[in-house]
Amino acid sequence: MENQPQRTDGVVVSAQGLIKQYGKFTAVNDVSFEIHSGEIFGLLGPNGAGKSTIIEILEGIRKPTQGTAQVLGYNVSQKSAKIHELIGVQLQSTTFFEELTSLEILQLFSSFYPNGRNPRKMLQEVFLEDKAGTFPQNLSGGQRQRLALAAALINDPALLFLDEPTTGLDPQSRHMLWGIIEDTRAKGKSVLLTTHFMDEAQKLCDRIAIIDQGKIIALDTPARLIASLNIAASITAEFRCDSSDTIQLYKLQAIPETVQAQKTGFSITLQTKNTRAAFSGLLEYADEIGAVIENAIVQSPTLEDVFLSLTGHALRD
Amino acid sequence: MKSFATTLSASIKMLWRDRMYIITTLGLALISIFAFGWLFGNSNTYTLNMGVVDQDNSAISQSIVSGLQKNTALHISTGTFNQEYALFQKGSLDAMLVIGPTFTQDLKNSNANLDVYYNQSNISTLGFTQGAVQQITDALNQQITKAPVPIHLTEKAYSVHTYSYIDFIVPGMIGLMLMWANLGAGTELVIWRQNGVLKRLAATPLTSITLITAQTISRLLLSIIQAALLIAVGISVFHVHNYGSWAALTATVVLGALTMLAIGFIIGSFAKNQQTAQGISFLISFPMMFLGGSYFPTNNAPTFLNPIIQFLPLTHINDAMRQIMNNGAAFSAYSTDLAVLALWSALGIAFAASAFRWSQN
Numbered sequence: 001m002e003n004q005p006q007r008t009d010g011v012v013v014s015a016q017g018l019i020k021q022y023g024k025f026t027a028v029n030d031v032s033f034e035i036h037s038g039e040i041f042g043l044l045g046p047n048g049a050g051k052s053t054i055i056e057i058l059e060g061i062r063k064p065t066q067g068t069a070q071v072l073g074y075n076v077s078q079k080s081a082k083i084h085e086l087i088g089v090q091l092q093s094t095t096f097f098e099e100l101t102s103l104e105i106l107q108l109f110s111s112f113y114p115n116g117r118n119p120r121k122m123l124q125e126v127f128l129e130d131k132a133g134t135f136p137q138n139l140s141g142g143q144r145q146r147l148a149l150a151a152a153l154i155n156d157p158a159l160l161f162l163d164e165p166t167t168g169l170d171p172q173s174r175h176m177l178w179g180i181i182e183d184t185r186a187k188g189k190s191v192l193l194t195t196h197f198m199d200e201a202q203k204l205c206d207r208i209a210i211i212d213q214g215k216i217i218a219l220d221t222p223a224r225l226i227a228s229l230n231i232a233a234s235i236t237a238e239f240r241c242d243s244s245d246t247i248q249l250y251k252l253q254a255i256p257e258t259v260q261a262q263k264t265g266f267s268i269t270l271q272t273k274n275t276r277a278a279f280s281g282l283l284e285y286a287d288e289i290g291a292v293i294e295n296a297i298v299q300s301p302t303l304e305d306v307f308l309s310l311t312g313h314a315l316r317d
Numbered sequence: 318m319k320s321f322a323t324t325l326s327a328s329i330k331m332l333w334r335d336r337m338y339i340i341t342t343l344g345l346a347l348i349s350i351f352a353f354g355w356l357f358g359n360s361n362t363y364t365l366n367m368g369v370v371d372q373d374n375s376a377i378s379q380s381i382v383s384g385l386q387k388n389t390a391l392h393i394s395t396g397t398f399n400q401e402y403a404l405f406q407k408g409s410l411d412a413m414l415v416i417g418p419t420f421t422q423d424l425k426n427s428n429a430n431l432d433v434y435y436n437q438s439n440i441s442t443l444g445f446t447q448g449a450v451q452q453i454t455d456a457l458n459q460q461i462t463k464a465p466v467p468i469h470l471t472e473k474a475y476s477v478h479t480y481s482y483i484d485f486i487v488p489g490m491i492g493l494m495l496m497w498a499n500l501g502a503g504t505e506l507v508i509w510r511q512n513g514v515l516k517r518l519a520a521t522p523l524t525s526i527t528l529i530t531a532q533t534i535s536r537l538l539l540s541i542i543q544a545a546l547l548i549a550v551g552i553s554v555f556h557v558h559n560y561g562s563w564a565a566l567t568a569t570v571v572l573g574a575l576t577m578l579a580i581g582f583i584i585g586s587f588a589k590n591q592q593t594a595q596g597i598s599f600l601i602s603f604p605m606m607f608l609g610g611s612y613f614p615t616n617n618a619p620t621f622l623n624p625i626i627q628f629l630p631l632t633h634i635n636d637a638m639r640q641i642m643n644n645g646a647a648f649s650a651y652s653t654d655l656a657v658l659a660l661w662s663a664l665g666i667a668f669a670a671s672a673f674r675w676s677q678n
Contacts, residue, residue, distance in 0.1 A: 061516060061520050084522045085522050089521075091516060093513070094517055095514050097331055097509075099330065099335060100331060104330065107327075109521065110323075111319050112521045112523045
């Protein structure tokens with residue numbers, strides 16, 4: 001069969017030592033990972049971490065400076081034409097021809113593939129059947145993203161690439177898009193997505209590679225990444241006192257069972273191995289400096305905490 | 318090919334929906350035709366005032382003069398060189414033809430010359446005068462070379478179609494429109510690259526050749542329709558004629574449009590953004606608009622400009638179209654022009670295809 005993925009023993013993407021340099025700037029610095037058949041794999045990291053460059057190398061539309069990658073068993077730098085028949089792609093902020101309607105755009109994309117699917121059915125799948133005659137510039141941001149997803153799914157791809165699929169979307173559109181992505185996995189497809197949203201990565205992804213400054217700094221399932229932090233909770237609270245200078249960071253760090261403490265003005269964050277010990281420590285310290293604690297929030301640790309503990313800076317700096 | 322057919326139909330739809338573009342390119346040419354048509358008159362066809370000086374006074378030279386006198390598009394005055402030259406200097410003559418004293422003798426040696434003087438002060442008639450005289454002398458030469466002596470000059474040798482400035486302008490405006498409409502293809506490519514449409518297409522099995530071919534064919538169709546509209550206006554409103562073959566005219570329009578498209582695609586491959594692409598298109602089209610001979614003939618431009626004029630593809634589009642429409646000339650009269658255009662198209666498209674890029678980096 002010509003138009004089938006190569007036999008790859010359950011590995012749909014294999015990146016080995018990818019490096020991409022723009023002049024002296026290294027956007028991607030020695031990145032290697034594998035994606036298994038049927039999983040949603042996430043590249044998580046802040047803007048400018050190199051996520052888009054990695055995904056575009058794997059899509060065969062950008063050449064790596066060094067390193068190789070196999071996608072569905074084909075080498076990206078040699079067989080990109082073959083790969084393009086088998087993959088579905090949604091770019092970060094996809095733009096379409098302004099003079100073609102939604103339906104005409106999907107008809108055009110469908111014609112590119114030997115197994116192109118019915119454009120009207122695709123519109124139904126992304127809940128845009130009533131927008132068939134609408135030009136893309138008259139669609140809302142969420143509708144445009146769904147149209148882009150329909151174009152990405154039109155060849156029934158074995159592997160779907162999604163670059164920041166929900167950036168700039170309202171919550172309703174995000175959930176709708178998440179549903180479509182989960183349905184795709186349910187059909188046995190593999191998905192590679194990039195995101196800078198912790199909740200999105202945590203909810204959707206089977207495995208995550210955390211990227212910072214062009215490097216993978218951690219790679220595992222969301223649950224194991226969080227478990228590796230070895231903390232019970234993250235506590236956020238506000239101190240009410242005369243001056244924020246009276247709050248001493250080293251005193252917070254000295255509270256028993258504390259993993260990491262942070263202070264921003266009157267607001268403090270404590271990552272702790274023991275929620276009870278942290279709270280009694282905080283209350284004692286508040287009494288000591290004559291402050292009152294307000295708006296205390298206890299959260300289970302998230303990927304945000306993982307990123308913070310790995311890099312020392314927050315994800316959305 | 319399913320993908321080619323769909324891409325072509327999408328390309329035609331997009332072009333058709335870009336009304337602004339169709340209207341502005343066609344509008345500029347139409348406005349020029351109407352403005353010049355009304356300014357220089359359309360109902361009064363032009364009569365060429367030509368002075369003929371027969372210094373040879375032989376049977377052959379006399380038959381040339383009497384042949385010329387029979388042509389209704391020509392008003393012939395005869396006299397001595399000094400008489401005619403005085404008229405010419407006063408501006409009463411558009412052209413002056415001198416048959417030298419040794420014409421018959423020279424003819425026997427196959428080395429006969431006719432001296433022609435043009436009145437270059439009236440640009441609206443200069444193109445016509447040159448065309449008409451050229452045709453008369455061409456016809457004479459042809460007769461002479463076929464059968465050196467005796468020469469039987471037929472009526473046909475002197476047939477000059479009645480001609481006015483509008484006959485000159487209509488082909489010129491078609492050339493101009495072909496340039497304006499097709500150079501813009503490059504800007505469209507740049508916009509698609511800038512906004513990421515091409516990057517998305519790069520991740521599909523669509524090839525650049527399919528995309529460019531579809532774009533080319535849709536724009537050629539538009540050019541043919543636009544040219545047909547301009548000719549229709551010329552014929553119905555200003556009684557312009559096409560004395561040549563329609564097939565030759567269509568071929569010229571297609572080659573001309575192809576040449577301009579190829580240049581457009583080259584601009585599109587190199588320009589980084591829309592503003593640059595439009596700027597380069599303007600820099601290319603502006604000198605061509607004047608030096609390409611659309612509004613006035615460029616035969617009498619200073620010598621240093623000649624290489625530039627001959628380099629410009631618009632010159633060859635206009636020349637070929639006028640040879641066909643105004644003179645009904647034989648293929649040999651415009652074959653060089655078409656060859657130049659074909660060369661421009663072939664080199665341009667080959668170059669543009671190799672320089673094509675889907676994304677900025």
